[in-house]
Amino acid sequence: MIVDCAHYRDGRRQQEGPMPLEEAAARCTQGGFVWLGLFEPGPQEMDKVRECFGLHELAVEDARSPHLRPKAERYEDGTELIILRTARYDDEREEIDTGEISVFLAEHFVITVRQGVASELHGARGRLEHRPELLRAGSSSTLWAIFDQVVDSYAPVVAELDRDIEEIEATVFSGAVAPTERIYFLRREVTDFYRAVHPLLAVLARQLQPGKQPSELLPYFHNVHDHLTLVNEEVAAQRDLLATVLEANIAVISVEQNKINLRQSATMEQLTILATVFLPLSVVVGFFGQNFAWLVGRIESLTAFVVLTLLGLLLPCLAVYVWLRRRRHRPTPSMPEVRHDAATAAMPTPRS
Structure with missing residues (x-):
């Protein structure tokens, strides 16, 4: 879809309404340059643009394919293809929306192909149209305006990422x-x-090579390069900081897991003590619960009942109590101490 198509000459836009592709291609020979803006064009529309402006088929194919990294390519006819990736932070989803801008740059025309919702260029065109002194420098002025808007759009993304990282870090x-x-x-x-x-x-440093850009545009390209360098340093620092935060979070998880393990160990120790106490009692009760005639016949008096039953229950409990106390006060064997004296330190390390 054609978003805008304008002919610029002597620093001014020459028409206000839409302009057909054939007319735009014809105006390329009338001085100045034509800026054609497309948004997610279809194959047929791109083929028509290629025929009207004489674009290289490999350049058109490259503009259709998605890219993970920005790139710059120059073709035999002098047309340069520059691909930039755009970014925009979505507050509701807390995610980064990315887009792509392919710029076909020649002396008498500029064609921008936008992909994705985060590739708006209306502000760049409007800002450049209010700078006639830059428009007079030719089609390279549009490249500066595109670079400037894309790099400026990175700053809010960096700020939002900083906010998210600070929340997780806290x-x-x-x-x-x-x-x-x-x-x-x-x-x-x-x-x-x-x-x-x-x-x-x-990609931007390539545009700063001697003789690549008009002298009046060089300070503006250097300014964009400085801003981009700052953004690059901040994003690299964010990536390193997130790696540290991830390691710290894993350490916190390990500490919490150790606490849970200690609580589980204490609970198991208490359950083990209870089981140890009731095990001999269960044996005694089970023994006297047998209905043998000899056993039942021997318990005829209160004294026999007390001696054989109550003492039979108390003695195992007392034995378990004494055993647990002796085990608790038993010293824990320590690891042998390793001495690091000067002689040991001076020994050469064996080679493999």
């Missing part, structure tokens, strides 16, 4: 356990964002 370092899945997801988002930012440095 949770982890307060001793609580943060959702590990959230940390992994955020680190993946930052890594994808880094792939969009870091390679763009080389």
